[in-house]
Amino acid sequence: MNDRHTPTPHPTGSASGPAPAFGIADPAGFGRGVFHERHPALIRRLCESNPYGPGQRSRLRELVAESASDTAVVRPPEETTPGRERWLAWGREYFGEPWRDVPFLWAESYFYLRLLECVGYFAPGPWQGVDPFAPMKAAELADPALEADTAWLDGLDRSEPAEAFRALLLASLYGNRADLGFRLVRDGGAEDGVPLLADDGEALWRHLSGRPPGDVHVILDNAGRELLADLLLVDHLLLTRRAESVVLHVKPRPYFVSDAVTTDVRDCLVRLSSFDGEAGKAAGRLREAAAAGRLRVEGDDFLCSPLGFGELPGGLRAALSSAALCVFKGDLNYRRLVGDRAWPATRPFAEAVAGVPGPLVALRTLKSDVVVGLRRETVDRVEAARPGWRTDGSQALVQARLEG
Numbered sequence: 249m250n251d252r253h254t255p256t257p258h259p260t261g262s263a264s265g266p267a268p269a270f271g272i273a274d275p276a277g278f279g280r281g282v283f284h285e286r287h288p289a290l291i292r293r294l295c296e297s298n299p300y301g302p303g304q305r306s307r308l309r310e311l312v313a314e315s316a317s318d319t320a321v322v323r324p325p326e327e328t329t330p331g332r333e334r335w336l337a338w339g340r341e342y343f344g345e346p347w348r349d350v351p352f353l354w355a356e357s358y359f360y361l362r363l364l365e366c367v368g369y370f371a372p373g374p375w376q377g378v379d380p381f382a383p384m385k386a387a388e389l390a391d392p393a394l395e396a397d398t399a400w401l402d403g404l405d406r407s408e409p410a411e412a413f414r415a416l417l418l419a420s421l422y423g424n425r426a427d428l429g430f431r432l433v434r435d436g437g438a439e440d441g442v443p444l445l446a447d448d449g450e451a452l453w454r455h456l457s458g459r460p461p462g463d464v465h466v467i468l469d470n471a472g473r474e475l476l477a478d479l480l481l482v483d484h485l486l487l488t489r490r491a492e493s494v495v496l497h498v499k500p501r502p503y504f505v506s507d508a509v510t511t512d513v514r515d516c517l518v519r520l521s522s523f524d525g526e527a528g529k530a531a532g533r534l535r536e537a538a539a540a541g542r543l544r545v546e547g548d549d550f551l552c553s554p555l556g557f558g559e560l561p562g563g564l565r566a567a568l569s570s571a572a573l574c575v576f577k578g579d580l581n582y583r584r585l586v587g588d589r590a591w592p593a594t595r596p597f598a599e600a601v602a603g604v605p606g607p608l609v610a611l612r613t614l615k616s617d618v619v620v621g622l623r624r625e626t627v628d629r630v631e632a633a634r635p636g637w638r639t640d641g642s643q644a645l646v647q648a649r650l651e652g
């Protein structure tokens with residue numbers, strides 16, 4: 249059955265094949281808003297917070313104009329951009345086509361590669377390797393309220409194990425509610441206590457507590473507040489031996505504004521260790537875990553690709569296949585997990601992630617159109633109560649496929 253709300257898809261797709269991919273052409277569509285409102289706001293912000301010269305600024309402005317134009321075509325990466333060959337393959341069908349005709353997920357991912365080219369991230373020189381989003385991330389991490397936000401951890405050891413796990417799981421989930429890209433055009437986000445659209449939290453607890461500890465892989469999303477909450481969950485898993493070891497999968501380069509890279513993990517640990525109480529102790533334990541090889545950071549290039557997790561390359565696929573659990577954080581990872589397509593919201597989650605290996609869970613605040621695995625009653629309820637529920641950040645979910 250189709251949803252009453254039908255988000256605007258990209259025109260590829262057929263009646264018999266997969267649902268159509270979301271696009272950016274429809275004037276009323278979500279993707280168009282990202283290219284026409286969010287990206288211009290982002291570029292203004294970058295130019296305010298980085299001392300870029302005239303060349304960098306004009307290249308950024310051109311990128312925004314070109315990618316939002318109805319006629320400009322997608323150009324291949326610059327000759328010297330690392331990974332150019334891979335991008336030429338990933339974008340074979342799209343280079344030379346108008347931006348407005350390529351799928352939303354591909355276009356958004358490629359936009360961030362081009363943004364890095366514009367500021368000289370790849371070119372030898374003073375801006376090489378400099379994260380354009382670092383000032384925004386640093387401002388979030390400097391928020392004096394962060395320490396008070398973790399005070400609830402003190403005393404958690406007196407809770408039942410299942411309750412303590414649940415509290416940390418929800419903190420990690422809600423940490424995703426308002427990333428920096430999202431806040432460029434919106435305030436707020438999912439409220440604690442609003443019922444989750446889907447909640448496999450109990451099954452997840454049974455999965456983790458009913459087996460010998462194994463390797464847990466966390467496919468991270470945003471730095472800052474969200475990463476702090478993720479690190480606290482990771483510490484809890486290691487401390488309680490629900491995980492033997494944890495791999496944090498960061499992005500290999502700056503991406504989607506606030507996505508975590510290796511230096512963000514370091515910076516969050518530094519911030520966490522300045523906190524009193526349990527949060528500060530967790531930072532010490534995490535450093536020890538890293539020194540002992542129980543906590544590792546990986547940054548596979550695939551994580552900045554426009555591909556779905558069903559297309560994992562061999563090494564990463566093997567690692568995730570043998571994991572006790574893979575945790576996929578956030579909206580973008582969800583889009584890549586289930587396919588950024590206009591699926592019926594009631595499509596079974598397990599069917600949507602069938603090509604992805606390993607037992608897995610998605611912790612996501614909804615910030616874009618795709619969603620699967622919901623009950624019909626849930627869809628009807630939320631449609632009636634909140635027309636913008638798919639993209640306004642007010643809703644969240646925990647969806648698991650654990651037998652995989």
Ligand SMILES: O=P(O)(O)OC[C@H]1O[C@](O)(CO)[C@@H](O)[C@@H]1O
Binds near residue numbers: 286424578579583
């Ligand atoms: O940080 P998250 O949760 O992955 O959210 C990123 C989301 O933000 C957007 O870039 C714009 O809302 C989406 O297209 C994207 O999926």
